[in-house]
Amino acid sequence: MSAIIIRNxxxxxxxxxxxxxxxxxxxxxxxxxxxxxRDYRESGSDQSxxxxxxxxxxxxxxxxxxxxxxxxxxxxxHKETIASGxxxxxxGGFTTVVCMPNTSxxxxxxxxxxxIKDRAAEVAPVKVLPAGALxxxxxxxxxxxxxxxxxxxxxxxxxxxxxxxxxELMRRAVEYAxxxxxxxxxxxxxxNLVGNGLVHEGYWSTLLGLPGWPAAGEEVIVMRDVxxxxxxxxxxxxxxxxxxxxxxxxxxxxxxxxxxxxEVCPHHIALTDEAIQxxxxxxxxNPPLRAPADVEALMEGIADGTLSILCSDHAPHxxxxxxxxxxxxxxxxxxxxxxLGIFLDLLVHKNKVIDISRLIEMYTVEPAxxxxxxxxxxxxxxxxxxxxxxxxxxxxxxxxDFQSASRNSPFxxxxxxxxxxxxxxxxxxxxxx
Amino acid sequence: xxxxxxxxxxxxxxxxxxxxxxxxxxxxxAFKEVGVREVxxxxxxxxxxxxxxxxxxxxxxxxxxxxxAFRLSADVINMSASTSSLTKGETLKDTARNxxxxxxxxxxxxxxxxxxxxFLARKIKASVINAGDGAHEHPTQALLDLYTIREKRGRxxxxxxxxxxxxxxxxxxxxxxxxxxxxxxxxxxxxxxTLVPKDFEKLGVQVSHDLDSVLPxxxxxxxLRIQHERQRKEYFPGLSEYTSLFGxxxxxxxxxQPDCLIMHPGPINRGxxxxxxxxxxxxxxxxxxxxxxxxxxxxxxxxxxxIAT
Numbered sequence: 001m002s003a004i005i006i007r008n009x010x011x012x013x014x015x016x017x018x019x020x021x022x023x024x025x026x027x028x029x030x031x032x033x034x035x036x037x038r039d040y041r042e043s044g045s046d047q048s049x050x051x052x053x054x055x056x057x058x059x060x061x062x063x064x065x066x067x068x069x070x071x072x073x074x075x076x077x078h079k080e081t082i083a084s085g086x087x088x089x090x091x092g093g094f095t096t097v098v099c100m101p102n103t104s105x106x107x108x109x110x111x112x113x114x115x116i117k118d119r120a121a122e123v124a125p126v127k128v129l130p131a132g133a134l135x136x137x138x139x140x141x142x143x144x145x146x147x148x149x150x151x152x153x154x155x156x157x158x159x160x161x162x163x164x165x166x167x168e169l170m171r172r173a174v175e176y177a178x179x180x181x182x183x184x185x186x187x188x189x190x191x192n193l194v195g196n197g198l199v200h201e202g203y204w205s206t207l208l209g210l211p212g213w214p215a216a217g218e219e220v221i222v223m224r225d226v227x228x229x230x231x232x233x234x235x236x237x238x239x240x241x242x243x244x245x246x247x248x249x250x251x252x253x254x255x256x257x258x259x260x261x262x263e264v265c266p267h268h269i270a271l272t273d274e275a276i277q278x279x280x281x282x283x284x285x286n287p288p289l290r291a292p293a294d295v296e297a298l299m300e301g302i303a304d305g306t307l308s309i310l311c312s313d314h315a316p317h318x319x320x321x322x323x324x325x326x327x328x329x330x331x332x333x334x335x336x337x338x339x340l341g342i343f344l345d346l347l348v349h350k351n352k353v354i355d356i357s358r359l360i361e362m363y364t365v366e367p368a369x370x371x372x373x374x375x376x377x378x379x380x381x382x383x384x385x386x387x388x389x390x391x392x393x394x395x396x397x398x399x400x401d402f403q404s405a406s407r408n409s410p411f412x413x414x415x416x417x418x419x420x421x422x423x424x425x426x427x428x429x430x431x432x433x
Numbered sequence: 434x435x436x437x438x439x440x441x442x443x444x445x446x447x448x449x450x451x452x453x454x455x456x457x458x459x460x461x462x463a464f465k466e467v468g469v470r471e472v473x474x475x476x477x478x479x480x481x482x483x484x485x486x487x488x489x490x491x492x493x494x495x496x497x498x499x500x501x502a503f504r505l506s507a508d509v510i511n512m513s514a515s516t517s518s519l520t521k522g523e524t525l526k527d528t529a530r531n532x533x534x535x536x537x538x539x540x541x542x543x544x545x546x547x548x549x550x551x552f553l554a555r556k557i558k559a560s561v562i563n564a565g566d567g568a569h570e571h572p573t574q575a576l577l578d579l580y581t582i583r584e585k586r587g588r589x590x591x592x593x594x595x596x597x598x599x600x601x602x603x604x605x606x607x608x609x610x611x612x613x614x615x616x617x618x619x620x621x622x623x624x625x626x627t628l629v630p631k632d633f634e635k636l637g638v639q640v641s642h643d644l645d646s647v648l649p650x651x652x653x654x655x656x657l658r659i660q661h662e663r664q665r666k667e668y669f670p671g672l673s674e675y676t677s678l679f680g681x682x683x684x685x686x687x688x689x690q691p692d693c694l695i696m697h698p699g700p701i702n703r704g705x706x707x708x709x710x711x712x713x714x715x716x717x718x719x720x721x722x723x724x725x726x727x728x729x730x731x732x733x734x735x736x737x738x739x740i741a742t
Binding site: 201202203206207208209210211278279320323324325326327328 | 447524525526544545546547548549551552566567568569570602604607630632633635636
């Protein structure tokens with residue numbers, strides 16, 4: 001038996017259109033109404049187990065969800081472990097993360113999913129929900145055992161990091177996922193158009209002689225996904241949308257009712273391809289940093305709801321792996337511990353693209369609806385997952401303070417406004433500033 | 434030593450000012466004379482160690498750097514990808530730090546990855562000289578091209594220079610674009626639209642896909658090798674079609690101005706981008722480029738090597 005009262009915070013619960021100063025009560029790990037605390041007191045339970053938290057000046061939000069992280073286990077524990085990655089999630093304000101299947105072995109089989117879940121239950125302070133592979137060994141040639149993966153408890157299917165090139169296979173995967181009621185998440189990249197592309201094809205790739213990754217290489221697969229989502233009448237979610245053309249395609253498709261959605265990562269709005277000019281591999285990610293016009297289009301897509309989910313694509317790599325020639329370095333940067341700060345700073349404070357309720361909605365209601373999981377709201381009876389956010393706290397990113405096992409971030413030294421200050425999972429504080 | 438040079442590394446021409454480029458060319462003037470002496474050696478880098486580290490194969494650039502170092506009395510060792518520990522899985526950074534631990538003063542790097550010299554220059558104290566990185570820069574090649582133009586035409590400003598061929602994948606083209614535009618030349622890139630995308634116009638040059646229309650107005654034609662073996666994708670239908678559209682044939686050469694310089698960084702593909710008669714003709718300065726390359730590299734080693742200590 002336990003109870004907590006979070007006093008005097010600004011409770012923002014977009015699922016219930018609630019935005020008011022008040023107290024939030026969590027009893028035995030679930031959100032409760034005020035009377036429950038009286039019942040709890042009167043029940044004669046241990047009164048010292050009532051934890052009082054003063055949230056004056058803070059936002060009390062449903063626990064944030066990051067639907068796109070790489071926790072690297074099994075197989076790449078030198079980059080991150082489920083323990084360190086989940087701790088990084090807690091430090092970033094996340095109570096739930098969805099981990100991608102490009103592990104070793106790939107999460108394309110129920111045994112690996114079971115291992116991840118067991119490991120997470122043992123060591124993770126936050127909820128770790130595995131995504132299963134779409135194709136065997138992420139190879140894009142044969143379907144993974146989607147039904148068995150569903151039974152093992154995956155929340156979505158994706159070949160993230162890879163992209164199924166065979167449209168017929170993708171169509172069958174989406175249809176089959178439809179039968180299982182689980183969404184398909186797609187890393188949109190046409191292998192022929194992109195080839196060995198490393199950076200956005202444009203001014204900087206031309207100047208630096210780095211192989212270009214054309215925007216069309218993403219857009220053509222986004223278009224494919226629009227057509228397949230329409231054909232199969234099943235949701236496809238486009239991961240890490242990076243360019244203007246993709247935003248336009250998703251916007252038009254959503255307007256005519258197609259079940260297509262898109263997510264945005266912080267680096268794609270905080271940085272442009274200009275950042276690559278010193279060949280610093282902390283600016284190398286896939287899809288690459290794009291041109292200023294793309295950043296603008298992403299902001300517009302966020303503003304009008306075309307892009308409905310925010311996430312990190314947290315991609316830890318060891319220092320020695322990143323400290324190599326630009327083309328030899330792996331793609332990706334860590335993001336869990338900076339994403340909320342960057343989005344608050346850029347979307348809410350600086351550019352006023354969205355207000356803070358919408359930001360919270362994009363981190364809670366939207367991903368929970370896509371994944372159909374019991375999370376993302378402060379309704380009575382919901383899991384007691386809460387993130388306390390100080391919207392105006394000014395802080396400086398220090399990669400050496402990260403909980404993540406890796407340090408590959410381009411944001412070291414950035415001054416940001418707003419961050420999570422406490423993370424509560426099932427009524428238990430798992431991290432606080 | 435001098436107030437006009439303060440860089441330990443030569444990574445590319447993009448970051449150099451016109452004044453710095455001219456200063457290298459002026460320094461090369463002094464060294465060119467050394468090459469025709471009976472004793473072709475000066476003690477400028479005596480006691481210094483230079484490593485020629487060629488992670489990508491090269492004969493002429495490596496030889497030119499090696500000879501330049503000999504003439505400056507430096508001690509030289511050559512390392513290639515196959516003789517280095519890179520093949521054993523050592524990282525470039527570790528290899529370079531090992532070389533540094535041996536008190537290497539100058540590291541000349543040829544690498545297939547754009548930005549590799551920038552990466553190393555941040556990691557080690559030795560001078561890093563870029564001998565070609567991916568499709569990014571090949572600064573000493575562009576400097577020797579500039580030197581040759583200046584020597585033969587007396588100036589660079591306001592000359593119209595055509596660079597013809599595979600621009601997209603060419604580090605020689607990029608370094609030439611940066612150097613030529615800084616020194617006031619007018620540059621037109623010529624080649625198929627797939628290898629000379631319009632994006633290049635943002636670098637302050639013109640783009641043409643019609644060689645015949647631009648040849649008569651050219652003061653310099655710099656032909657690049659068509660690196661057919663390198664190309665993963667289909668960029669043009671075939672070599673014979675390339676030659677018919679963009680090769681400097683005998684016929685086309687007739688439309689050149691009499692004093693137009695014909696240049697090529699080598700190795701040339703006779704009959705592909707240039708006809709033999711044109712390559713060996715009176716307007717060709719292709720072998721002067723090779724000779725001047727030595728003087729330019731001596732200047733670069735001397736200037737950067739002097740700063741490193």
